[in-house]
Amino acid sequence: MELIIWLAIAIFVLAYRYNNGDNIYKFFSDTVANVYNTYAPYSYNEVKAKTKELGYEYSARQYAFQIGVIGGAAALISFVYFYNILITALYVTIAICFIPYLSYLRTQRLYSEYIFEQIQVYTTNVIMEFNTTQSFVKSLEGVRDSGILEDPVLRDVKKMIQMSYENGTIDESINFFNELYPYYMVKNMHQLFLQITKEGAKDSGEALELMSLDIDALVESVYKDRMDRQTFHTKFLTFGMVLFLLVMVMQLLFGVSEYKEMLKQWYVQLILHLVIIINCYFLITGEKYYNEDVGVE
Numbered sequence: 427m428e429l430i431i432w433l434a435i436a437i438f439v440l441a442y443r444y445n446n447g448d449n450i451y452k453f454f455s456d457t458v459a460n461v462y463n464t465y466a467p468y469s470y471n472e473v474k475a476k477t478k479e480l481g482y483e484y485s486a487r488q489y490a491f492q493i494g495v496i497g498g499a500a501a502l503i504s505f506v507y508f509y510n511i512l513i514t515a516l517y518v519t520i521a522i523c524f525i526p527y528l529s530y531l532r533t534q535r536l537y538s539e540y541i542f543e544q545i546q547v548y549t550t551n552v553i554m555e556f557n558t559t560q561s562f563v564k565s566l567e568g569v570r571d572s573g574i575l576e577d578p579v580l581r582d583v584k585k586m587i588q589m590s591y592e593n594g595t596i597d598e599s600i601n602f603f604n605e606l607y608p609y610y611m612v613k614n615m616h617q618l619f620l621q622i623t624k625e626g627a628k629d630s631g632e633a634l635e636l637m638s639l640d641i642d643a644l645v646e647s648v649y650k651d652r653m654d655r656q657t658f659h660t661k662f663l664t665f666g667m668v669l670f671l672l673v674m675v676m677q678l679l680f681g682v683s684e685y686k687e688m689l690k691q692w693y694v695q696l697i698l699h700l701v702i703i704i705n706c707y708f709l710i711t712g713e714k715y716y717n718e719d720v721g722v723e
Contacts, residue, residue: 473537476578482536484529492528496521503670506677507698509686517702528713535717539652544579545607546645549615553634553641562619563590582606596623611641659716666709673698 477483484492500521504514551574555565566587569575575583586599593599600616618637677685688694 473533476540477533477536480536480540482533489525489529492525493522496525499667504702507673507702508689508695524710527710531713531717538718541579541607542609542648544575545609545612546641547574548579548583549611549641550638553615553638556619557631557634562596562623563587566590579607596620611644614640655716659712662712662716663709666705666712669705669708670702673701 474483497518500518501514504517505511508514548569551569551572552562552565555568556562559565559568566583570580570583570587582603586603589599589602590596596619600620604613604616615637618633622633680688689698
């Protein structure tokens with residue numbers, strides 16, 4: 427413990443000297459941010475910037491609340507399991523280190539929901555524009571100029587229009603958009619427009635109306651899936667926390683003093699560590715499922 431304290435003091439002094447007396451917290455946070463931005467994938471940087479623009483990013487107070495809740499829960503569980511300050515400090519540190527990953531999962535979910543809503547707007551309005559213009563490219567231009575789309579979808583629609591004029595066909599632009607947004611309703615709508623364009627169908631109103639109904643049904647099912655996921659998430663977290671309480675029930679059955687005697691056996695401590703690790707893996711896997719692939723068919 428003394429070694430850890432001396433090491434912490436040494437790091438503090440060195441950081442202060444190299445930082446010319448600036449705020450140490452700001453120095454460390456800026457350093458970590460610079461390192462992460464260097465190695466993080468560009469796609470995640472874009473996702474993070476967009477969620478910040480939409481006002482979804484956690485504030486400093488919300489992060490502090492998460493540290494308090496997750497760190498406090500880890501402290502309570504680990505201390506009741508082992509009655510050891512060092513082990514408790516270790517588990518609290520590990521738990522707090524997972525907060526950025528949980529924030530990353532949440533950011534991915536919010537961005538996925540935002541993109542799905544933009545794709546819904548894109549498909550619905552392209553169909554509406556086509557009923558008026560009877561031209562796929564003109565429909566894209568109408569949606570582009572309407573002001574209802576935002577980046578990155580708006581940027582990619584502009585790219586589609588440019589590719590269509592450069593190539594003289596809509597095939598490459600459609601393939602480009604389908605690869606970026608592999609949604610069922612996008613591929614089906616584009617396939618319908620390819621058939622209309624190449625076969626020269628004169629009356630496409632009925633087919634487009636059916637496509638609109640298909641999109642509405644799909645959107646309804648996606649929103650229903652979101653509500654089901656939210657319900658599952660609440661029950662899942664409750665169940666996960668109950669699993670941690672099983673050892674406390676065991677202490678009530680055997681008595682705290684008898685339990686502490688059992689802790690002197692190395693294999694008992696090994697089992698308890700495995701219980702915590704497996705339960706945490708179970709919870710993190712559930713969080714990953716809850717936050718990933720929202721709105722993707």
